[in-house]
Amino acid sequence: MLSFKNVTKVFYQGTSDQKVALDNVSFTINDGEFVTIIGGNGSGKTTTLNILAGTLNPDRGGVLLNNVDITNMREDQRAKYFARVFQDPQKGTAGNMQVIENLAIAGTKGGKRGFSWYINKNKKAEYAELLKSLGLGLETRMTTKAGVLSGGQRQALTLLMATLRAEPTHKQIIKDYVTFSMGDKEKAREEVTSAYNNAFIEYKGKIKEISKQKGLGFKEKRNLKKQYYKEFDEKVRKYDLTKQILLLDEHTAALDPKTARKVLELTEKIVRENQMTTLMITHNMKDAITYGDRLIMFYEGHIIHDISGDEKKKLTVEQLLKMFDEAERNSVK
Amino acid sequence: MAGFFSTLPSVLDQGIIWGIMAIGVFITFRILDFADLTVDGSFATGGCTYAILLSVGFPAAPAFLIAFLAGTLAGLITALLHCYLGIPGILAGILTQLMLWSINLKILGRAILNVANRDSLISLNMSSGVYTTIPIVLGIALAIIILLYWFFGTKFGSSIRSTGSNPDMSKANGININSRKIVALMLSNGIVALGGAILAQFQGSAEINMGRGAIVIGLAAIIIGSTIGAKLSKNFAVSLLFVLAGGIIYFFVYQLIVFFTNEPELLKMLSAIVVAIFLAIPYIKNVYIKNAKAKRQRAKEME
Numbered sequence: 315m316l317s318f319k320n321v322t323k324v325f326y327q328g329t330s331d332q333k334v335a336l337d338n339v340s341f342t343i344n345d346g347e348f349v350t351i352i353g354g355n356g357s358g359k360t361t362t363l364n365i366l367a368g369t370l371n372p373d374r375g376g377v378l379l380n381n382v383d384i385t386n387m388r389e390d391q392r393a394k395y396f397a398r399v400f401q402d403p404q405k406g407t408a409g410n411m412q413v414i415e416n417l418a419i420a421g422t423k424g425g426k427r428g429f430s431w432y433i434n435k436n437k438k439a440e441y442a443e444l445l446k447s448l449g450l451g452l453e454t455r456m457t458t459k460a461g462v463l464s465g466g467q468r469q470a471l472t473l474l475m476a477t478l479r480a481e482p483t484h485k486q487i488i489k490d491y492v493t494f495s496m497g498d499k500e501k502a503r504e505e506v507t508s509a510y511n512n513a514f515i516e517y518k519g520k521i522k523e524i525s526k527q528k529g530l531g532f533k534e535k536r537n538l539k540k541q542y543y544k545e546f547d548e549k550v551r552k553y554d555l556t557k558q559i560l561l562l563d564e565h566t567a568a569l570d571p572k573t574a575r576k577v578l579e580l581t582e583k584i585v586r587e588n589q590m591t592t593l594m595i596t597h598n599m600k601d602a603i604t605y606g607d608r609l610i611m612f613y614e615g616h617i618i619h620d621i622s623g624d625e626k627k628k629l630t631v632e633q634l635l636k637m638f639d640e641a642e643r644n645s646v647k
Numbered sequence: 648m649a650g651f652f653s654t655l656p657s658v659l660d661q662g663i664i665w666g667i668m669a670i671g672v673f674i675t676f677r678i679l680d681f682a683d684l685t686v687d688g689s690f691a692t693g694g695c696t697y698a699i700l701l702s703v704g705f706p707a708a709p710a711f712l713i714a715f716l717a718g719t720l721a722g723l724i725t726a727l728l729h730c731y732l733g734i735p736g737i738l739a740g741i742l743t744q745l746m747l748w749s750i751n752l753k754i755l756g757r758a759i760l761n762v763a764n765r766d767s768l769i770s771l772n773m774s775s776g777v778y779t780t781i782p783i784v785l786g787i788a789l790a791i792i793i794l795l796y797w798f799f800g801t802k803f804g805s806s807i808r809s810t811g812s813n814p815d816m817s818k819a820n821g822i823n824i825n826s827r828k829i830v831a832l833m834l835s836n837g838i839v840a841l842g843g844a845i846l847a848q849f850q851g852s853a854e855i856n857m858g859r860g861a862i863v864i865g866l867a868a869i870i871i872g873s874t875i876g877a878k879l880s881k882n883f884a885v886s887l888l889f890v891l892a893g894g895i896i897y898f899f900v901y902q903l904i905v906f907f908t909n910e911p912e913l914l915k916m917l918s919a920i921v922v923a924i925f926l927a928i929p930y931i932k933n934v935y936i937k938n939a940k941a942k943r944q945r946a947k948e949m950e
Contacts, residue, residue, distance in 0.1 A: 367819065393821035400815070408812035411805075418802075419809050423821045427802040475820075 316559055317342040321375035323361055335361040337615040348585055348592045350602040353612030359595045363561050368392050380494040394424025397476030397558045399565040406472030409461025416460050417441045425480025444474055466573035469565055470580055476560055477588055487554050494555045506553050517546035562594040599634045613641040651906045658902045663784045665864050666894025668842030672865030673890050674835035679811040684740030686839050688747025689721035690858035693840025695755040698853030701762045711844050718840020721747055722832035730825040751855045763851030788891055796884040807831050867922040868893035874928055
């Protein structure tokens with residue numbers, strides 16, 4: 315659950331250019347929700363996303379992730395909770411680096427970046443498989459510099475990178491579970507540690523059994539051990555509460571209509587497959603209606619409409635235009 | 648002409664030594680995309696630190712190491728000025744360079760210090776026969792290239808490269824870009840200072856002005872190297888090798904000019920002109936030659 319609580323942001327405060335970008339804005343987004351955000355230029359959409367990601371600090375109010383205040387976290391520290399795709403295709407990838415190197419950077423997000431080689435064989439195969447799923451032929455161009463790809467290819471690559479992160483360690487999972495569980499923290503700690511300990515004891519027991527068993531070859535033993543570890547690992551990963559939230563800032567605005575359509579379809583596919591909580595800014599009202607389960611409309615630093623469920627499904631472009639006109643009329647008064 | 652050829656081994660030596668310095672500049676200029684003018688100061692810092700240590704009886708190896716560390720400290724000053732006090736990169740470098748001028752004078756205690764008689768790495772000295780020094784300086788250069796190839800291929804090194812290539816993307820991928828800039832600037836100036844130390848050993852003396860124009864030579868070596876090497880391979884280690892080659896070519900051209908003009912007071916101007924020419928080559932190629940070709944091509948097609 316992601317909340318924006320009473321956020322106010324003023325640019326150029328105290329000068330004649332003073333501009334209130336967000337005026338006491340609050341909203342809450344549930345896990346797995348796909349929200350589209352529309353509004354005119356300067357209505358506060360992008361500022362909202364930048365405050366969520368930590369690029370900007372709010373003047374008042376804050377950002378809560380599962381009721382934990384993350385407002386004072388630096389952008390790079392909270393990056394593991396957010397994945398971003400920018401409007402400018404150049405911004406989401408490192409142009410001087412190869413496609414595979416870009417993926418590897420995304421794949422170590424939130425993890426320790428130490429002195430081991432940036433990629434290994436398994437990861438390379440995994441990334442090739444992922445690139446193949448894009449259907450753009452990028453799997454054959456893994457050593458191409460990202461800078462020479464077309465805008466659409468770069469956005470697709472950025473989207474793919476948005477789904478990646480370093481697998482959190484067991485210790486991290488336990489720690490995050492306690493931090494981000496919504497209820498009683500002590501109870502959560504007991505729950506996760508006992509679950510972890512039980513799984514660990516079970517795993518150790520199985521390993522012991524293998525070594526007692528006779529008639530098993532070295533290879534069979536190794537495979538069994540691997541399999542048991544995987545089972546143990548999966549049990550622990552069930553407690554991983556920190557799924558990435560996808561922040562899309564008009565990510566198809568710089569693309570031609572056909573490519574934009576392709577990238578949007580890819581977005582939908584990635585969001586649904588990974589069940590990612592998503593906030594998508596768009597200027598295209600049709601897209602805002604077609605995609606997502608909820609629509610938020612900004613006007614001059616306020617949220618003027620928040621539509622979800624069946625009401626959202628029945629929305630038409632005409633209705634949206636009417637809402638805009640109404641907001642304009644009201645503000646003139 | 649025979650006189651010219653007899654200087655070639657020394658040209659090769661100097662080229663490699665300045666090439667080592669240029670590899671340090673490469674880290675900031677090409678990888679971090681940061682024009683770091685600290686170099687003029689940190690090069691002399693390396694030379695002065697090395698010379699003074701040698702004069703008090705230090706063996707060469709630890710003196711080289713301490714010279715390297717002195718360079719990393721110089722880089723740290725620039726990095727802190729830039730990352731935590733918000734001073735633009737070029738200005739931060741200039742400020743540190745100015746600071747270092749005084750610091751270098753303090754380190755050395757005088758404007759010039761002769762250490763030719765304290766030759767710990769015997770074969771590195773010019774007076775002991777120029778031919779023997781080449782394998783040693785080349786060995787050091789190659790070792791640095793191999794180490795850097797490994798370093799920038801690691802997860803940590805990759806994050807430095809992405810910081811230089813796209814800071815916004817790096818932050819969005821959880822990289823603390825300030826820490827990466829600090830490490831890169833320290834490493835870069837450390838290698839530059841090591842180059843200064845080797846030059847002090849090679850010349851048998853260190854002086855506080857030995858780094859003047861170092862950044863220009865470094866940039867020249869990088870650009871000469873990439874002008875020739877770009878088409879051959881994009882491999883990181885190969886491009887570092889070409890930086891080294893760029894240093895050697897630079898000194899070869901330099902020597903040619905010295906030999907044929909025989910006016911040492913014009914050297915600084917000439918070296919700036921050489922650098923300007925090599926810096927301009929890619930631009931001239933792109934803008935004038937390619938465009939002219941395209942124009943001719945269009946004219947032909949119109950006919």
